[in-house]
Amino acid sequence: MIDAYEDPGTPDTRGGWHFLWWLVLRQPGRSAAGALLASVWMVLLAAAPYLMSRAIDDGLVPGDLGALARWTLVLFLVGAVNSWISIMRHRTMTRVRMDANFRTVKVVVGHAVRLGAALPRRAGAGEVVTIGVSDVQTISQSLTVVGPGVGSVVVYAVVAGLLLTISAPLAAVVLLGVPTVALVAGPLTRRLQGEETRYRERQGVLTARIDDLAGGLRVLNGLGGKGLFADAFRRDSQRLRAQGYRVGAVTSWVQALGVGLPTLFLAVVTWLAARLAAQGELTIGELVSVYGYVAVLVGPVAFFLEMGYQLSRGVVAARRVVRLLRLEPEPDDGTLPAPAEPAALHDPESGVRVPPGRLTALVGARPADTAAVVDRLGRYAPSAATWGGVRLDAIPLAEVRARILVADNEADLFAGTLREVVAGHRDRDDEAVRRAVRAAAADDIVQGLPDGLDSAVAAQGRSLSGGQRQRVRLVRALLADPEVLLAVEPSSALDAHTESTVAHRLRAAREGRTTVLTTTSPLVLDRADTVHYLVDGKVAATGTHRRLLAEEPGYRALVARDTEEVVR
Helix, strand or coil: CCCCCCCCCCCCCCCHHHHHHHHHHCCHHHHHHHHHHHHHHHHHHHHHHHHHHHHHHHHHCCCCHHHHHHHHHHHHHHHHHHHHHHHHHHHHHHHHHHHHHHHHHHHHHHHHHHHHHHHHHHCCHHHHHHHHHHHHHHHHHHHHHHCHHHHHHHHHHHHHHHHHHHCHHHHHHHHHHHHHHHHHHHHHHHHHHHHHHHHHHHHHHHHHHHHHHHHCHHHHHHHCCHHHHHHHHHHHHHHHHHHHHHHHHHHHHHHHHHHHHHHHHHHHHHHHHHHHHHCCCCCHHHHHHHHHHHHHHHHHHHHHHHHHHHHHHHHHHHHHHHHHHCCCCCCCCCCCCCCCCCCCEEECCCCEEECCCCEEEEEECCHHHHHHHHHHHCCCCCCCCEECCEEHHHCCHHHHHHHEEEECCCCCCCCEEHHHHHHCCCCCCHHHHHHHHHHCCCHHHHHHCCCHHHCEECHHHCCCCHHHHHHHHHHHHHHHCCCEEEEECCCCCCCHHHHHHHHHHHHHHCCCCEEEEECCCHHHHCCCCEEEEEECCEEEEEECHHHHHHHCHHHHHHHCCCCHHHCC
């Protein structure tokens, strides 16, 4: 089974079937052992009726107790050996499924890490969660075809050959019966794939909605929007339930056929064998063996249908995994060196120019416009943005990430102690952490926790308030001390007093370093060296906060709120 540190290999992303086959080929020895053990197990199950018929015809009917005892002993030994083989088969197939499970998890997690910050922009959180929770299990379960699937084919051929030595008509019925069963169930299997695909897609959408709703429940409640989102969630969940019923309807038919058709198959062959025995064309032992052979075939025939069901679900799940694996990480074709000294950032699309070593603010009526500028300046979106006259996409990505930090106000917070949350993998001394905490006006957070910086913080900072989470994110960004800091709405959830403190301390902490903030807060804007006012994503005016208040009516209407007295 795959080791925690083992390379999972390069997956075949040409399609769902190719991905499943790749999982089989990554463990060829175990897969072959599973197929061999399952084949031997099922063939020995089919051997039991033959041994029983020999015991009847050679021992019981003529009254030869010695022959009866010998065949009975052989039957017992075969059963004992087959029990051991069954145990080994089950262990091997469990390892096959677990290897596929862990290998898929490693491939998905590894690719998610490679995508990095591009992942949220390429795939929804609900889709990723559904893949990790549900699809991985479905894929591994579908690999049962490796063992019992191959064994079913082998035992089907063996039983057909044995029946051929007894009666050609019976062998013909068996040979034609299984394909007939497959033809009957085939359309249902194809329909199941379509319904399962739609169900998985709706499930991913609903999972994302749950995540959004849980994360913003407190804000929604405060704004009076909880009922609106609850109604939307109720409608989505009802659609998912209806889709689940459709999947369940098709599944129930597949499973009903899996039980009913093999039983009908058994009844037909038994009736034909009884007619032949009554006509004297079969001995009593042969009649018993025929019944036993067909009884053994009930399992493989039922499994053929089950196999189609599992493979249909497995292919749907594998296609979702493949779709995620096909997402490409951010291109890194840069070969030109970054500026050796602090240099200006320029975004031609918006007209924003950020001078080095200054505090620059971006203001826009639509937060998405200013956030888009930050994404381009931080190289999180394709653009012609330049840094010191050199295109950002021409500089190696690692160098850009090392010197330019985008601090999103919704950035993830991982579980751990507060010190680990703000410092990450870096080894920061207490004095550096203390300075960053003070600069972000987060002293009260540290003092309010039972163990200070060593207090545990829940994932996404759920044990903190919205304003506290925002300040913790700002502490983390300041502690990283990047050459260029691009912060999106770093104080939007703070009260006026705390926001004023953060604005004052942030300017002092970043003195001489390039800092860009997106905000509409007058308290923060008044501290900025340069303010860019954006309209429809383009720079409409540039200057200090007070000059723009006096000269730009649109800017004044956006940021002054009830503070027109500032202009006087």
